[in-house]
Amino acid sequence: MAKKKRIVIALGGNALGNTLPEQMTAVKITARAIVDLIEEGCEVVVAHGNGPQVGMVNNAMLALTHEDPLQPNTPLSVCVAMSQAYIGYDLQNALREELLNRGIKDIPVATMITQVRVDADDPAFNNPAKPIGRFLTKEQADDMAEKYDYVMKEDAGRGYRRVVASPRPQEIIEIGTIRTMVESGDLVIACGGGGIPVTRQGNHLKGASAVIDKDFASSLLARELDADFLIILTAVEKVAINYGKPNEKWLDHITAEEAKQYMSEGHFAPGSMLPKVQAAVEFAESAPGRQALITLLEKAKDGIKGTTGTRISQA
Ligand code: ADP
Ligand code: MG
Numbered sequence: 001m002a003k004k005k006r007i008v009i010a011l012g013g014n015a016l017g018n019t020l021p022e023q024m025t026a027v028k029i030t031a032r033a034i035v036d037l038i039e040e041g042c043e044v045v046v047a048h049g050n051g052p053q054v055g056m057v058n059n060a061m062l063a064l065t066h067e068d069p070l071q072p073n074t075p076l077s078v079c080v081a082m083s084q085a086y087i088g089y090d091l092q093n094a095l096r097e098e099l100l101n102r103g104i105k106d107i108p109v110a111t112m113i114t115q116v117r118v119d120a121d122d123p124a125f126n127n128p129a130k131p132i133g134r135f136l137t138k139e140q141a142d143d144m145a146e147k148y149d150y151v152m153k154e155d156a157g158r159g160y161r162r163v164v165a166s167p168r169p170q171e172i173i174e175i176g177t178i179r180t181m182v183e184s185g186d187l188v189i190a191c192g193g194g195g196i197p198v199t200r201q202g203n204h205l206k207g208a209s210a211v212i213d214k215d216f217a218s219s220l221l222a223r224e225l226d227a228d229f230l231i232i233l234t235a236v237e238k239v240a241i242n243y244g245k246p247n248e249k250w251l252d253h254i255t256a257e258e259a260k261q262y263m264s265e266g267h268f269a270p271g272s273m274l275p276k277v278q279a280a281v282e283f284a285e286s287a288p289g290r291q292a293l294i295t296l297l298e299k300a301k302d303g304i305k306g307t308t309g310t311r312i313s314q315a
Contacts, residue, residue: 004043006182006227007304009034010218010279011048012234015297016087018052027090029297031098033233036301038187039102042229045182046091047221049214050083050193055133057082058162062148073148076164077196077207084113084192091189099187109187115173115205116195116212116220122167128153129271130166130211135159165210169195169217173205175224182225191217219279223286230283230292231303232276237296239277239310241267253311256281280312288314 017026037044054076061074061082088111095109128151136144141152141160153163172178172191181188194212198205215232222230238250241262254262259281268274280292295302295309303309 004041005229005304006043006045006225007037007229007231008045008047008218008222008225008227009037009300010214010230010232011046011297012232013049013051013053015233016048016053018056023053023087023090027094028098030091031094033297033300034095034187035098035102035104037304038099038104038107040301040304042304043182043185044187045178045221045225045227046095046187046189047191047214047218048087048091048189048193050080050087050211051130051132053083053087054079054193054211055162057086058133075207076209076211077198080193080196080211081113084111084196087192088113088189095187095189107185107187109189110181111189111192112174112178112181114178114191114195115198116169116191116217117171117173117200117205118167118197118208118210118212119170120199120208122165124167125165125208125210128163128165130213131155131161131163132211133162135161165208166194166213167197167208167210169212169220172217172221172224173198175221178221179225191221213275213279215275215279216282219283219292222283222290226287227283228290229304230280230290231300232280232292232294233297233300234276234294235296236273236294237299237308239268239273239294241265243267243269243273251310253313256284256312256314259312277312284312284314290314 017023057079092109144150145152150162155161178190194214194217197208197210242248283292292312293303293309
């Protein structure tokens with residue numbers, strides 16, 4: 001039998017909904033798309049984002065601190081851990097059911113709580129740029145900044161939000177266990193929300209106040225697992241140059257070199273499409289034959305057949 005294609009799928013936050021009931025519904029659709037790929041003969045590893053979810057957990061934990069003076073403020077690293085478990089549980093539950101519904105009984109599904117090491121001196125710590133949580137008025141934002149030492153920023157005319165550091169992932173701490181599970185045929189969910197950010201202090205891993213971009217963490221995971229494909233599933237079917245302009249052009253296939261050229265020309269928005277293209281390029285350039293694909297969740301199956309999405313390869 002030919003070796004199965006190994007695919008790391010990075011699910012966007014929007015593929016998961018904004019509330020508990022929305023997520024419950026969203027994971028069913030996600031599970032169908034993922035099991036479609038398994039039925040096509042692929043070996044799949046799932047990673048996912050947590051932007052809206054980690055914001056929600058952070059707000060909930062803040063409400064607890066307000067309510068009970070004995071409860072100290074919850075570190076952001078713990079909020080990321082909570083979001084991994086919350087999303088992992090729903091995905092794991094829905095994937096198991098979808099596999100069984102299709103008569104696939106030999107693929108166990110498991111979520112790996114994943115710590116990801118970042119550099120304590122990553123310049124991102126001095127420039128918090130990733131907005132999380134709900135939108136606030138200027139007064140509320142000032143109050144939060146004062147009380148909790150949060151950095152608050154105005155977000156595109158929609159109000160104020162907490163911004164956190166988004167350092168680059170350097171090392172997936174649990175990679176050995178993840179690899180063992182994948183090699184034994186399990187369907188693994190790992191690096192949720194980009195992973196729980198930690199810095200190394202001797203033998204101790206210290207939780208960091210940050211949220212790692214899941215696009216970068218997924219790219220590292222795909223490299224570490226020697227995957228053939230990194231598929232980043234998001235809210236657009238293809239990547240465009242001159243996005244939103246009259247001369248917008250949707251891209252089918254670009255080389256890593258072309259992608260770099262487009263990046264330098266500023267075609268991809270920082271914080272949304274830019275990290276995806278950067279993560280795709282890092283993966284495509286890491287070894288011959290590796291390819292990345294950016295497309296819609298519903299198009300994943302067509303995408304791996306090469307009929308849609310934007311494919312990024314070394315040459
Ligand atoms: P996710 O939750 O999947 O990470 P993001 O919102 O972070 O999604 O990124 C996807 C969004 O990037 C798209 O919905 C689109 O609005 C935006 N985007 C910015 N630049 C581009 C571009 N050049 N081509 C396509 N989409 C773009
Ligand atoms: Mg994103």
